[in-house]
């Protein structure tokens with residue numbers, strides 16, 4: 001159904017091809033979160049892989065930064081409709097974390113957990129094989145607190161609510177368990193190209 | 202415990218039944234729409250516009266009206282000069298139009314009487330909209346819960362629902378209003394204004410902050426510095 005009198009402000013063809021449905025291009029970097037930025041002290045920061053309630057491996061900030069580094073560049077998409085092109089990230093891949101812990105993923109699903117008590121679920125298959133990382137740098141500089149620094153999850157091919165800010169660990173779960181937004185009506189997976197914003201999309 | 206709603210969120214046809222000015226840059230749009238689930242104060246809708254060739258634009262707008270109601274909802278949309286969607290509402294939309302929307306959406310920035318108070322509400326510009334829904338709901342359902350609205354607008358003519366807010370502050374014994382204007386020698390929300398709000402309200406059970414990114418970031422920092430427990434602070438960002 002077309003809206004009477006609406007013509008729209010179309011982006012150029014090349015831009016439009018890179019925009020998933022319902023998204024618009026922004027030049028700045030909007031912020032989305034449920035509360036204030038948590039206070040995080042690098043001296044006590046830690047990152048933990050766990051299975052259920054059982055810790056598998058933890059890293060201090062120094063130990064984390066000694067892990068092999070990886071980079072990713074490309075477009076990111078937020079469920080609130082903005083997309084940002086050509087972003088550049090650096091951090092430690094999910095594969096490198098597992099390798100350093102000397103384990104294979106014990107289950108097919110996990111919940112990313114933030115210092116602000118935020119959680120979001122991600123299938124292991126969407127992090128493994130170079131698809132996801134725990135990022136510490138954006139655009140060549142440490143990630144600022146507003147964008148989730150010192151470290152955030154980066155799962156660039158899913159809506160950005162999956163890329164949990166201020167991440168403190170990944171907890172493997174037996175089933176695919178909904179996180180903060182997934183329990184509040186957001187889609188369990190969140191593929192921007194299939195416009196999976198809300199339950200049932 | 203949160204019970205997830207397993208039902209898909211359908212696109213609905215909403216009929217525009219009223220347009221009225223709400224401030225120098227903001228108009229009130231009233232829609233007749235039948236949501237298939239209950240609404241909570243603070244939630245928003247997604248609006249979708251479609252051009253004749255199928256091109257679509259979507260944006261989010263907070264619901265200004267309280268839960269319950271008469272089958273209509275109110276949106277308060279600031280007409281931005283180059284805005285693709287807000288510009289359409291400002292210049293083109295007319296009573297009788299059908300607009301697609303879905304909602305209510307959002308489960309973090311919500312308040313109801315069962316959540317208790319005192320309530321510290323802080324809005325910048327159009328960020329007052331979801332707070333207005335909370336205030337209207339509170340006045341009808343739980344007027345004994347103390348609430349204070351600290352509202353920052355650029356100038357007096359840009360304050361949304363200024364008349365309604367002033368009347369509420371006068372008539373509702375447990376509602377207090379602090380309006381601050383940033384232009385013409387005015388003042389941004391700083392540590393002093395926060396201290397004064399906390400002094401007048403007492404220790405809040407919940408703080409709700411809404412506005413542009415920069416506004417929400419700055420005010421959230423001030424609240425944490427003022428000693429508020431971060432887990433009591435709820436934020437909603439309109440972008441910009």
Ligand SMILES: Cc1cc2nc3c(=O)[nH]c(=O)nc-3n(C[C@H](O)[C@H](O)[C@H](O)COP(=O)(O)OP(=O)(O)OC[C@H]3O[C@@H](n4cnc5c(N)ncnc54)[C@H](O)[C@@H]3O)c2cc1C
Nearest residue numbers: 260261262263277278279281283284285286287288330439
């Ligand atoms: C949860 C939520 C609730 C919201 N609730 C409300 C609400 O209650 N009321 C409200 O008014 N807004 C609200 N917003 C903001 C709203 O969703 C839109 O972002 C806003 O209306 C702008 O959309 P637009 O399409 O009009 O502007 P866009 O086209 O997206 O433009 C955004 C900005 O860029 C500028 N711009 C656009 N194109 C150009 C260009 N070519 N050159 C230079 N500048 C340009 C515009 O002037 C504008 O300032 C909410 C947002 C969220 C996320």
